[in-house]
Amino acid sequence: MMKSTITKVAGLLMLTAVLLIGCGGNSDNNSENDNAQKKEQELTEFEITHGIGPVKEEITIGEIDAELAKEGMRVFDMKCGACHKLDKRYVGPPLGGIMNARSPAYVMNMILNPDEMLKKHPVAKSLVTEYPTRMTNQQLTREKARAVVEYLAQESQ
Numbered sequence: 592m593m594k595s596t597i598t599k600v601a602g603l604l605m606l607t608a609v610l611l612i613g614c615g616g617n618s619d620n621n622s623e624n625d626n627a628q629k630k631e632q633e634l635t636e637f638e639i640t641h642g643i644g645p646v647k648e649e650i651t652i653g654e655i656d657a658e659l660a661k662e663g664m665r666v667f668d669m670k671c672g673a674c675h676k677l678d679k680r681y682v683g684p685p686l687g688g689i690m691n692a693r694s695p696a697y698v699m700n701m702i703l704n705p706d707e708m709l710k711k712h713p714v715a716k717s718l719v720t721e722y723p724t725r726m727t728n729q730q731l732t733r734e735k736a737r738a739v740v741e742y743l744a745q746e747s748q
Contacts, residue, residue, distance in 0.1 A: 634711065642700030642715075643707050645733065650695035652744045662735075663742025670729040671739065677746055682724050690747035695740045702729070702736040 634643070641649065667675075677687035689698060693714075701708050701715060705726040708715040719725065731739070 638712070641694050641696035642698075642704070643712055644700030644704030646696040646699045646703070648696070650699065650737070650740070652690070652695055652741065655745045655748075656741055659738050659741040660745040661742075663738035663740065663745075666731065666735050666739050667742055670731065670735075674724070674726070683722055683726060684718060686743055687746050690740070690744045695737075695744070698740050698743065699733070699736045701726070702731055702739060703733065704728075 637647070671686070674682035675684070675686045677685060679685050693701075705715075705728050709719055709725055710716070
């Protein structure tokens, strides 16, 4: 009788240990999720709306500057067109209407700082799940990125 009670207690202790060890593995995942949420919460309101990068002020687009848009088209064709099309999904998302969905500063920050955007910005991070090929930094100047934004704004009309 005593032996069967000891066996049952030992069995319960082993089962409890297995359950605790098994449940303990999830704490790392929870910790990673908590860290990711904390990083997102660390973004400023400006960064949530306009992205993370060198553009720290809102950019407004008034009347389209035809010369700047023409330069932007040239840069887009040379640097962006291998992965992006305006009207259809390709390696990256279609960009024809992007200026209706994102701010000019956001688009510029994505162009100028794709690595950090893909790591920290919730919208950019969500694109990685849909488009597994990560955007590479094309080493554009701020002026060239602004020209691309002008071109995309022209195409979004």
